[in-house]
Amino acid sequence: MTIAEFWPLCLQHLKQQLSTQQYSMWIAPLTVGEENGQWLVYTPNNFLFGHVKKQFWPHIQAAKAELAPADAPDLALKIGQGLRLEAAGNAAPAAVNTTAKQAPSAEQIIGKHLQAQSSSATPATPAPTAIPAPNAAVPDDNTTPAKRDAQRLSPEFTFDTLVVGKGNEVAVAVARSISENPGGHYNPFFLYSSPGLGKTHLVQAIGHTLLQLQPKAKVAYIHGQDYLRSVMNAARNNTFDALKQKYKQYDLLILDDVQFIADKTRTMEEFFYLFNHFYNERKQIILTSDELPENIDGMDVRLKTRFSQGLTMRLEPPEFEMRVAILQKKAQLAGVKLEEDAAFFIAKHIQGSVRYLEGAFKRVEASSRFTGKPINIDLATHALKDLVASAYKVITTEMIMEAVAGYYKIGIGDLTGKKRTRNIARPRQMAMMLTKELTSLSLPAIGSSFGGRDHTTVMHAVKTIADLRKESPDTERDYQKLLILIKN
Incomplete structure (x- = not known):
C-alpha cells in the first residue's frame, strides 16, 4: 500500500469520527507525500501543525493502525506542501464504520x-402530537x-x-x-x-x-x-x-x-x-x-x-473552530478577505460571546477599509489591542525586533537585511525563534516579516536557537532576558 492509497481511506475514516467543522478546518488542508521510505503528512503552516499534532494526530495514527498493513512505513507530520487527495467514496473498507457515511438528520440529532x-430527566407533560398547518383562510384586512x-x-x-x-x-x-x-x-x-x-x-x-x-x-x-x-x-x-x-x-x-x-x-x-x-x-x-x-x-x-x-x-459558548468559522462567514458576507492567521488571532483572544466576536470583526473590517490594508494578523493585532490587553499583552513582530535589536545593540534593519555575519545572524535567529513562540504567525509569515525569507530559513533558525539553549548557558540566559523584556 502507498500513501496515495492509504490517505483517502484515512480521510474517509476521519470524516466519520470528527464533526464537519473540525474536518473542514483541520483535516481537509492536509497534504501527503513519501520520502526515504517514510509516509509524510504536511500542514500548510506552523499554527495548523501544532493544533493537528495535539488534537488530531492520535486519530490519524489510530486510522493507520486500522486501515494500513502492519508493515506500512512510519507516518510523520511536517510543515510543507505535498499531494492533495480527496476522501474515499462510499466503497470504504469493512473496517470503516459505514453506518456514519451520511450526516445525521435533524430528528436523529434531536433523538x-x-x-x-432521558435517564435523568423528569417526565414532562406530553406535548401535542398533531401538527396542523397554520390557518390560511384569513381575510386580507x-x-x-x-x-x-x-x-x-x-x-x-x-x-x-x-x-x-x-x-x-x-x-x-x-x-x-x-x-x-x-x-x-x-x-x-x-x-x-x-x-x-x-x-x-x-x-x-x-x-x-x-x-x-x-x-x-x-x-x-x-x-x-x-x-x-x-x-x-x-x-x-x-x-x-x-x-x-x-x-x-x-x-x-x-x-x-x-x-x-x-x-x-x-x-x-x-x-x-x-x-x-x-x-x-x-x-x-x-x-x-x-x-x-x-x-x-x-x-x-x-x-x-x-x-x-x-x-x-x-446554547453553549462557541468553541475555537466555530469562532473561526463565524469570522470567515462574516468576512464572506461582508465581501472582504480575512487572512487565516488573522482569523485565528481574533478567535483565540475574543472568546465567550458571539456578539463580542462580531464586534471585533467589525472593528477590524473598518480598520481595513479606512487604511486600505489587508486584514492580516498585524492589522487585527493593532485594531484589537485594547480589547485583548486586559487578558493578553499583544506582542507583535515589531516589538520583538525592537527588543532584540536593543539587547544586542544592532539596528532593526540588520534583522531584516541581507548581512549574514555572526553578530547579525544570531540575533536574527533569536528574533525569529521568539516570534514563533510569542505570536500566532505562521512560518511563512515570519519569514516574510524578516526581509522576505523562506519558511525553511525560519525553521532552521528555530532549531538552531533551541539547540543552543540546551548547549549554551549564555544563549539560554539571553533568551529568558528577552522574554522578560518583551512581555513587560
Whole structure:
C-alpha cells in the first residue's frame, strides 16, 4: 500500500469520527507525500501543525493502525506542501464504520440528545402530537398587523447565515424541525444561554423559514420589553380585549427575553392566558431567556411550569473552530478577505460571546477599509489591542525586533537585511525563534516579516536557537532576558 492509497481511506475514516467543522478546518488542508521510505503528512503552516499534532494526530495514527498493513512505513507530520487527495467514496473498507457515511438528520440529532438525557430527566407533560398547518383562510384586512410583526424579523438572521458548531448543533436541529412542523413535539421551545450567544438569531431563523414554507402563516417576533409595553398601554387605554385578539391571530409566537415580564403581575397574568391559548390550539410558542425557567426570579410559578413542559435547551459558548468559522462567514458576507492567521488571532483572544466576536470583526473590517490594508494578523493585532490587553499583552513582530535589536545593540534593519555575519545572524535567529513562540504567525509569515525569507530559513533558525539553549548557558540566559523584556 502507498500513501496515495492509504490517505483517502484515512480521510474517509476521519470524516466519520470528527464533526464537519473540525474536518473542514483541520483535516481537509492536509497534504501527503513519501520520502526515504517514510509516509509524510504536511500542514500548510506552523499554527495548523501544532493544533493537528495535539488534537488530531492520535486519530490519524489510530486510522493507520486500522486501515494500513502492519508493515506500512512510519507516518510523520511536517510543515510543507505535498499531494492533495480527496476522501474515499462510499466503497470504504469493512473496517470503516459505514453506518456514519451520511450526516445525521435533524430528528436523529434531536433523538440522540433526548435519549442521552432521558435517564435523568423528569417526565414532562406530553406535548401535542398533531401538527396542523397554520390557518390560511384569513381575510386580507386582518393580515396587516401580522405582517408588521413579521417584519420585525431581521433579514440577516436566517439559517443560511448561522454557523453551526458543538455549542448549538442540537438546538439548530430542533429549530429546523420546528420551522417545518410548528406546534408539534417541541412546544413550547425554551432556549436559554448567557447573553450574546445567538438566541435571537436562531429563533428568528425559525420564523423566516416558516414564512418561506408557508407564506400565509402569521409570525410574531416580540421582545419581552415590547410585550410589557403593550400590556401597559392596554391597561392605560382599557383595551385588553383588542390586545388579546391581536396576539391570538398568530400561528407562531416568539417572545425574546421573556425574563423582562417577571415581577409584572398583570403582564404575567395576560401572558399566562395567551400561552394557554397557543398551547391548546397547538400553535407554536418559542421563548428565550438568560436563565432556566425555574431560575427566573419573580416569574409566576404557573408560567415556570408551562415554560418547562416542552423542550428546554441551552446554547453553549462557541468553541475555537466555530469562532473561526463565524469570522470567515462574516468576512464572506461582508465581501472582504480575512487572512487565516488573522482569523485565528481574533478567535483565540475574543472568546465567550458571539456578539463580542462580531464586534471585533467589525472593528477590524473598518480598520481595513479606512487604511486600505489587508486584514492580516498585524492589522487585527493593532485594531484589537485594547480589547485583548486586559487578558493578553499583544506582542507583535515589531516589538520583538525592537527588543532584540536593543539587547544586542544592532539596528532593526540588520534583522531584516541581507548581512549574514555572526553578530547579525544570531540575533536574527533569536528574533525569529521568539516570534514563533510569542505570536500566532505562521512560518511563512515570519519569514516574510524578516526581509522576505523562506519558511525553511525560519525553521532552521528555530532549531538552531533551541539547540543552543540546551548547549549554551549564555544563549539560554539571553533568551529568558528577552522574554522578560518583551512581555513587560
